[in-house]
Amino acid sequence: MTAVAMAALAGPVANPVDDLRRMLALHFMVNAFRAGTIVAVLAALVGWLMVLRRQSFAGHTLAVVSFPGAAAAIWLGVSATAGYFTGSILAALVIALVPRSASGRPRSQESAVIGTVQAFALACGALFVSLYGGFLDSITGLLFGSFLGVSDGQVLALGGVAVLVLGVLAVIGRPLLFATVDGGVAAARGVPVRALSIAFLVLLGCTAAEVSQVTGALLVFALLVMPSAAAQQVTARPVAGLVLSVVFGLVVVWASLSVAFWSPWPVGFWVSTFGFALYVGAAGGRAALARRGRIAAGDGRVTDRWGSATPPVAGTVGA
Amino acid sequence: MTTGGFFLFAHPFLESAFVAGTAIALAAGLVGSVVVLRGQVFAGDALSHVAFTGALAALAFGVDLRLGLYGGCVAFALLLALLGRRTAADDTVIGSVFAWVLGLGALFLSVFTTSASGTGGDGTAGVNVLFGSILGLTGGQALVDAVVALGVVAGILAIARPLLFASLDPAVAAARGVPVRTLSTVFFVLLGLTAGVATQAVGALLLLGLLAAPAGAAQRLTARPLRALWLSAAIAVGSMWAGLIIAYGAPGVPPSFGILGVATAVYVGTFARSAVARRRMEGRRGSAPAGPGGSVTEVARAR
Numbered sequence: 001m002t003a004v005a006m007a008a009l010a011g012p013v014a015n016p017v018d019d020l021r022r023m024l025a026l027h028f029m030v031n032a033f034r035a036g037t038i039v040a041v042l043a044a045l046v047g048w049l050m051v052l053r054r055q056s057f058a059g060h061t062l063a064v065v066s067f068p069g070a071a072a073a074i075w076l077g078v079s080a081t082a083g084y085f086t087g088s089i090l091a092a093l094v095i096a097l098v099p100r101s102a103s104g105r106p107r108s109q110e111s112a113v114i115g116t117v118q119a120f121a122l123a124c125g126a127l128f129v130s131l132y133g134g135f136l137d138s139i140t141g142l143l144f145g146s147f148l149g150v151s152d153g154q155v156l157a158l159g160g161v162a163v164l165v166l167g168v169l170a171v172i173g174r175p176l177l178f179a180t181v182d183g184g185v186a187a188a189r190g191v192p193v194r195a196l197s198i199a200f201l202v203l204l205g206c207t208a209a210e211v212s213q214v215t216g217a218l219l220v221f222a223l224l225v226m227p228s229a230a231a232q233q234v235t236a237r238p239v240a241g242l243v244l245s246v247v248f249g250l251v252v253v254w255a256s257l258s259v260a261f262w263s264p265w266p267v268g269f270w271v272s273t274f275g276f277a278l279y280v281g282a283a284g285g286r287a288a289l290a291r292r293g294r295i296a297a298g299d300g301r302v303t304d305r306w307g308s309a310t311p312p313v314a315g316t317v318g319a
Numbered sequence: 320m321t322t323g324g325f326f327l328f329a330h331p332f333l334e335s336a337f338v339a340g341t342a343i344a345l346a347a348g349l350v351g352s353v354v355v356l357r358g359q360v361f362a363g364d365a366l367s368h369v370a371f372t373g374a375l376a377a378l379a380f381g382v383d384l385r386l387g388l389y390g391g392c393v394a395f396a397l398l399l400a401l402l403g404r405r406t407a408a409d410d411t412v413i414g415s416v417f418a419w420v421l422g423l424g425a426l427f428l429s430v431f432t433t434s435a436s437g438t439g440g441d442g443t444a445g446v447n448v449l450f451g452s453i454l455g456l457t458g459g460q461a462l463v464d465a466v467v468a469l470g471v472v473a474g475i476l477a478i479a480r481p482l483l484f485a486s487l488d489p490a491v492a493a494a495r496g497v498p499v500r501t502l503s504t505v506f507f508v509l510l511g512l513t514a515g516v517a518t519q520a521v522g523a524l525l526l527l528g529l530l531a532a533p534a535g536a537a538q539r540l541t542a543r544p545l546r547a548l549w550l551s552a553a554i555a556v557g558s559m560w561a562g563l564i565i566a567y568g569a570p571g572v573p574p575s576f577g578i579l580g581v582a583t584a585v586y587v588g589t590f591a592r593s594a595v596a597r598r599r600m601e602g603r604r605g606s607a608p609a610g611p612g613g614s615v616t617e618v619a620r621a622r
Contacts, residue, residue: 056410057361064524111360112535116586118364119528123579126450126525130573218368219425221418229411266429272422279415 023261028149032267035150035158036253039214040223042162044249045169046207047228048242049200053180056225057111058095058201061118063208063220065091068125070217075132081157084209091117092205096198150214158210165206172199177238219268223249226275233282248278333567335461336453336574340559342468343513343520344529348537348555349475350513351530352548353506355538357486361410362399362507363530365417366514369395371523372424373515374448379431384448385463389515395420396511400504451522451575454566460519467516474509482506483544520559521575529555532582539589558582 023029050059069087070080098113150158169176179186179193187193211220227248231241256270263270354363373391377384395417402412447455456464475482485492485499493499517526537551562578569577 051411054410056414057364060361060364060414109355109535109538111358112355112531112538112586115360115364115527115531116535116583119525119531120579120583122450122524123528123573123576123583126522126573127576130576131571216425218421219418221414222422225411225414225418229415232411266425269422269426269429272419272425276415276419276422 019262020258023258029257029261031150031152031155032257033254034155035214036257037250038155038158038162039211040227040249040253041246042165042207043211043220043223044227044231044245045166045242046204047224047249048231048245049169049176049180050204051225051228051232052177053200055201055204056221057114059204059208059224060221061095061114061121062088062091062201062205063212063224064118064217065121066209066212066220067217068121068128069209071125071128071132075128081154081213084213085161085206087121088205088209088212089202091121092201093198096201154213158213161206161210165203165210168199169203172196176200215268215271219272222268222272222275223252226272226279227252230275230279230282233279233286248275252278331458332454332456333563335456335458336563337560339456339461339464339468340453340520340563340578341556342465342472343517344555344559345552346468346471346475346513347517347526347529348533348552349472349479349548350506350510351534351555352537352551353475353482353486354510354530355534356483356544356547360527360531361413363510363514364527365399365413365420366392366395366511367518367523367526368417368421368424370514370518370526371448372420372427374518374523375424375427375431379427385515385519388518389467389512392511392515392518393508394511396507396514397504400507447522448518449522449524450573451518451520451525453520453563453574456519464516464519467512471509471512471516474505478502478505479545479548483548487544521578525575525579528579528582529558532579532586533558536582536586536589539586539593554582554585558585 024033047059050056066084066088069083069085069090071083072087073080073083094117095114098110175186175191176196176199178189179191179196183193208220208224211223215223228241228245230248231245234244235241252271252274256267256274260267260270351363354360369391370388373387373389373395374384375387376391377387380387398416399413481492481497482502484495485497485502489499513530514526517529520526521529533554534547534551536554537547540550541547558578558581561581562576563574565577565581566572566574
């Protein structure tokens, strides 16, 4: 069902409480909120680490790669959910094969590999779609999401995978943060940096697959990058940053679902617009504070309890 | 090959595809080589998505698709050049901006498909922008594309030497009086034009492969920047031709898949080649992390 049809069915905004009740009386909207909440929490937590590790390009590629996975699954007559995860996890392993440089900055060769993986996977998606023959509507569904068509079973599957990913993340979180912040020292202390990096890529792949089932392969980034990037503009502390990132993610998803319900424009547009507005607001506020001298020069660095710091995060490089 | 080759040109649409495709591949190969050298593949990724939004914005507002395509790409390229001036091409900034631009693309797609349904505004246009329609180019379109692509080629060749210098070592280049900033801006504009023109051939989502795969392969084969530039162009053109022939021979295969399949296969081949070479050299000089096919940057910096 399109947003246009819903808006016509539901009528204009009058009384907020009444509107909310009318919106949540529809089962598909309840499911959209459930799925959106699960996905927002997961994407915010994993995305925070992704932004810190400067693996946005890899994250975007893993998200996009879920599209051919789903297209292949539909072509073969398997469940699309399985296709999403297979595509993303396979791509995560391919990207993990290419070593990262010790300083944490991707080599030019690595980005060429990621770009090629992405484009080739998308080409495969085009091939599967062409082999399956004529489901042009589903292409846009796969790429731009079907927020409003989430079934009960899918919500359950999303929840299960989210718990699994967050469980693994909770176990490897501390050493992963250490390895991210200072790979050299972590390696010297005996932290398995490379294994952690591969594990994180697989988790990122699962997350991307999960998010893309809701937002579509192309708009995953809106939930993966924007809330975490905004949170890292506000605070440099890991725990506060993670919490803030989750809060931002939830605000973005809930606000865009509610607005999209009453507007003829697609959910994906609202998600990315609210996310971007948050990010611009956070970056702008930070710049304004920095100009007044209320933030010390080194404040943009994430410091861990071992006392080392990462390279500066977004927006602080030139400072 | 010869009879098959001539047979291909019996179809006017294939002739157009070859004319436009060759010029586009040449431009993408040359520009891509510099993109990979500078480690800015993510910027290319962002541009490819902006191409989608630009094209769909043009469709939604009912103007010529190319206007939106080139306008969007060049404007975003200039924005990237500006951002890159202040911060060192930050992934997060680029990612946030282009995720939003993509959201706009989703909006334009929905506006276009719901409002313009009487004028053929179904999902096909969006899908063509995303995955390319090189076999659907008319003679006139192909000519325009070829001219734009050759313009990019001329531009990149004109600034190739100082651009490679500035890309490999911006500090030293600036000290030597090379106008690093201007070169970077010009380069981004050329990248934007390439993204625009390549979108029509292989589609917005796949042009990244035409930028990254031939260039990545070329840089694994040679450590010399200029040679890598030419090799990358040659691989791109070769992939384009082979892909078009595959698409012609196997009708179920979209041409974009053929083109990218060949380019990716060449890239994978270079990895296999250096894996073999590494095994051969391992006994002689221990375990070198980069291997004999290490990136141009490393070799150039080691000198």
